[in-house]
Amino acid sequence: MTVARSFSSAAGAADDRRHVVVIGAGAVGSATAIEALRAGLRVTVVEPGEPGGPHATSYGNAGWLSSHSVVPPALPGAWLKVPGWLADPLGPLALRWRYLPRALPWLLRYLASGWTEAHVQRTADALRTLLADAPVLHARLAAEAGVPQLVERRGLLHAYLSRAEFDGDALGWRVRRRTGVQWEEWPQDELRRREPDLHARYTFGIFVPEAGHCRDPGSYVAALARHALEAGAERIATRATGFRIESGRLRAVLTEAGEIACDGAAICAGARSGPLAAAAGSAVPLESERGYHxxxxxxxxxxxxxxxxxxxxxxxxxxxxxxxAAGQVEIAGLEAAPDWRRAEILHTHLRSMFPSLARPAPGPPSTVKHWLGHRPSLPDGLPCIGPAAASADVVLAFGHGHVGLCGSARTGRLAAQLLAGIAPEIPLKPFDPARF
Ligand SMILES: Cc1cc2nc3c(=O)[nH]c(=O)nc-3n(C[C@H](O)[C@H](O)[C@H](O)COP(=O)(O)OP(=O)(O)OC[C@H]3O[C@@H](n4cnc5c(N)ncnc54)[C@H](O)[C@@H]3O)c2cc1C
Known part of the structure; x- marks a missing residue:
């Protein structure tokens, strides 16, 4: 496996590099660990599970490296559609009513953040700075980690029932256009030619050539984590529980296995980052948008x-x-049991998208696997990337919602720059944890 030559080495008895602890080895944490090593830091990764395993959201996502996914899910008028989505047994949104009192403040902020086109444009402009060259960055990381085949850059397709249905999404595409996203329109015959298995009810396609795809996000993240270890990071298989901060300086990360003395830390624990951020003085309204595959x-x-x-x-x-097939948004918190009916809805849609899947095929029936994951989501559709309130030595790097795989490559670089005291390569104001 190739290890980038630009990593500094810990050769020699004394290691006087600044020591940072990366908490969590999902897509964001693994990228952060690699970039922190590249920035010349000594890195310890704290992660209780196998990096890239099914416990992490990075494992089971749709693999879209969609640099154009800059429009938040809540658009103007979304609140009008919510009752219809909730009432539709095959709809994309579900809410566990018992959880509603807890989720309500978050949901209201979520809807408010997409209240006007100007709000949406602000979010999109910020997200674009994070995502614009994600497919290129991921292709580079995958090559460096020895798994170049896992990242493809062949574009992504949005299939619509009709041109009129696309026109109904005009606001989102107008906003994307203003951020520099370009696309091709595929009329019915072109869509048919390119996607012969797709149901004929889809008659209009939008193809985004700049975007990419990961063929196996779990293996990709596992390869990134392995690459970080081979390049000199250490891994401790435990859970972080808090921080020892004295006079604004981080002294140690607290874990279930004891303290780890360090100079800096990055919280990259995905949907489980909230209590850690609070322990570093930054209470942020993080919620799980549960999704299935x-x-x-x-x-x-x-x-x-x-x-x-x-x-x-x-x-x-x-x-x-x-x-x-991946999708669905279920608001039910981190602890509720999976509702596998949500995954079955995806299966039903999948069979209806590709009708020949629904016909009996020769041979034994296909095995079908289900998975639940937690999108780490902040109500304004933007992640937190920036220093914690109690100490700038602790960097928050979580909350990427629907675009965390895509956004992980740039986020890793930004978190590493903050940990190393280097000026961040893009403005971080929109992602400032203190905005809440
Ligand atoms: C159905 C679905 C489809 C999606 N599709 C896409 C897509 O196509 N493209 C895209 O870009 N994004 C997509 N996403 C979103 C994306 O998967 C997430 O935003 C992203 O995986 C978050 O990565 P992460 O590293 O922040 O979190 P995770 O991958 O969840 O990693 C967090 C890690 O932190 C560890 N951890 C937790 N607590 C602690 C602790 N206390 N101490 C130490 N470690 C801890 C966990 O064990 C875990 O390994 C999708 C999500 C879902 C659910």
Whole structure:
């Protein structure tokens, strides 16, 4: 496996590098660990699970490296659609009513953040700075970690029932256009030619050539974490619980296995980052937007290009393990048991997208796997990337919601720059944890 030559080495008895602890080895933490090593820091990764394993959201996502996914889910008028989505048994949104009192303040802020086109544009402009060259950055990281085949840069497709349905999404595409996103429009015959398995009810496509896709996010994250270890990071398999901060300086990260003395730390614990951020003085309104996937092994049909359909609001594409459909938003917190009916909804949509999947095929039936994950979401649709209130030695790097795989490469660089005391390469004001 290749290890980038630009990593500094800990050769020699005394290691006087600044020591930083990266908490969490999902996509964000693993990228942060690599970039922190590249910045000349000594790195310890604290992660209780196997990096890239199914406990992490980075494992089961749709794999979209969608540099154009800059529009937050809540757009003007979204609140009008919510009752319809909730009432539809095959709809993309679900709410556990018992959890509503806890989620309500977050939900109201979430809807308010997309209240006007100006709000949405502000969010999109900021997200674009984080995501614009994500496919290139990921291709580079994947090559460096020895898994170049896992990142593809062949564009992504949004399939619509009609041109009129696309026009109904005009605001989002107008906002994207202003951030510099470009796309091709595929009329019915072009869509048919490019996607012969897709149901004929889809008659209009938007193809975004700049975007990319990860063929197996779990393996990709595992490879990034392995690469960090091979490049000199240490891993401690435990859970971080807090910080020892004295006079504004970080002295140690507290873990279930004891204290780790250090000079800096990055909180990259995805949807479970809230209590850690609070322990560093930054209470932020982090919520889980739960999502599901279904993987059909040996599927007989599917897309040529990773495809999102506007009617079911799900993404389908081939992963190394089979045909994956990912989507759904369920607001029920971190602890509620999975509701596998949400994954079955994805399966139903998948069979309706590709009708030949619904026909019995020769041989044994395909194995179908289900998964639940927690999108770490802040109500304004932007992550937290910046110093904690109690100490600038602690960097918050979480809350990427629907775009955390895509945004992890740039976020890793930014978190490492903050940890190393280097000026961040993009303005971090929109991501400042203190905005709440
Ligand atoms: C259905 C679905 C589809 C999605 N599709 C896409 C997509 O196509 N493209 C995209 O860009 N994004 C997508 N996302 C979002 C994306 O998966 C997440 O935003 C991203 O994975 C978050 O990465 P992370 O590293 O912040 O968190 P995680 O991957 O959850 O990693 C956090 C890590 O921190 C560890 N941890 C937790 N607590 C502690 C602790 N106390 N101490 C130490 N370690 C701890 C965990 O064990 C875990 O390994 C999707 C999400 C879902 C659910």
């Amino acid at each position: 279904v993987v059909v092994e040996d599927a007989a049909a599917g897309p040529r290009t990773p495809t999102m359909v506007a009617d079911g609001k799900l993404i389908a594409h081939w992963m190394d393990g089979g045909l994956r």
